Amino acid sequence: MPKITFSYFPLRGARGEAIRFALHVAGADWENADMTWDQYQAKKASEKDLAWHNGMPVMIVDGKAYTQSLAQLRFAGKLSKLYPEDPVAAMAVDEAMDVCQDILTKCPQDPDAGVKKTKREEYAAGKMKSMMDLLAQRVGESGSAFMVGGDLTIADLVVYFLVKMIREGQFEHVPANYVDAWPQLAGLEKAVPEHPLVKAYYEKFPVSA
Numbered sequence: 499m500p501k502i503t504f505s506y507f508p509l510r511g512a513r514g515e516a517i518r519f520a521l522h523v524a525g526a527d528w529e530n531a532d533m534t535w536d537q538y539q540a541k542k543a544s545e546k547d548l549a550w551h552n553g554m555p556v557m558i559v560d561g562k563a564y565t566q567s568l569a570q571l572r573f574a575g576k577l578s579k580l581y582p583e584d585p586v587a588a589m590a591v592d593e594a595m596d597v598c599q600d601i602l603t604k605c606p607q608d609p610d611a612g613v614k615k616t617k618r619e620e621y622a623a624g625k626m627k628s629m630m631d632l633l634a635q636r637v638g639e640s641g642s643a644f645m646v647g648g649d650l651t652i653a654d655l656v657v658y659f660l661v662k663m664i665r666e667g668q669f670e671h672v673p674a675n676y677v678d679a680w681p682q683l684a685g686l687e688k689a690v691p692e693h694p695l696v697k698a699y700y701e702k703f704p705v706s707a
């Protein structure tokens with residue numbers, strides 16, 4: 499069993515929490531080493547290893563640092579059996595996670611507040627909507643409340659935390675109730691915290707703690 503140190507910001511969502519959850523489910527030998535925004539910026543300023551320069555989270559496995567949240571989540575998903583061994587099911591999981599990553603990274607920015615608002619509204623009605631349509635289609639095809647097959651995978655966690663970010667207003671100019679247009683995604687949002695593994699995790703590590 500590798501020795502793992504996981505660093506993210508002290509947030510119970512976004513790009514980090516799915517990885518913590520999967521490491522916990524795996525019973526991995528890991529420690530959480532959250533950093534504040536300022537600690538991370540200071541680390542970047544002094545650190546030569548470029549794996550630390552690509553944004554958080556960063557995972558250290560047996561002394562070596564790795565970047566990219568989805569690579570880390572796939573690794574934790576393999577340890578926890580929350581990433582399917584079947585290649586086609588694994589591709590379906592990857593597809594959903596990459597669509598979520600696109601939704602996050604393609605979200606327009608602009609230094610001008612008015613232009614940013616217009617661009618974001620266009621995004622929510624256009625490209626982002628079509629990616630949400632695809633995620634909802636996949637839930638419909640799975641025959642369950644989950645993205646792939648009949649049980650929880652790491653794809654569900656990524657979709658769940660993306661939906662949570664929208665709900666919490668972290669997508670500026672995208673309404674908090676945006677997700678309600680897709681009953682399949684609103685259904686997944688309900689099903690994930692009710693899954694026995696997720697329930698047990700939140701009982702052990704309550705969000706307010």
Ligand SMILES: N[C@@H](CCC(=O)N[C@@H](CS)C(=O)NCC(=O)O)C(=O)O
Pocket residue numbers: 512513552553554555565566567568
């Ligand atoms: N492609 C990266 C993106 C990471 C990323 O942008 N992380 C954000 C937080 S969710 C961050 O650390 N931003 C601050 C910075 O890059 O200095 C991944 O998925 O790991």
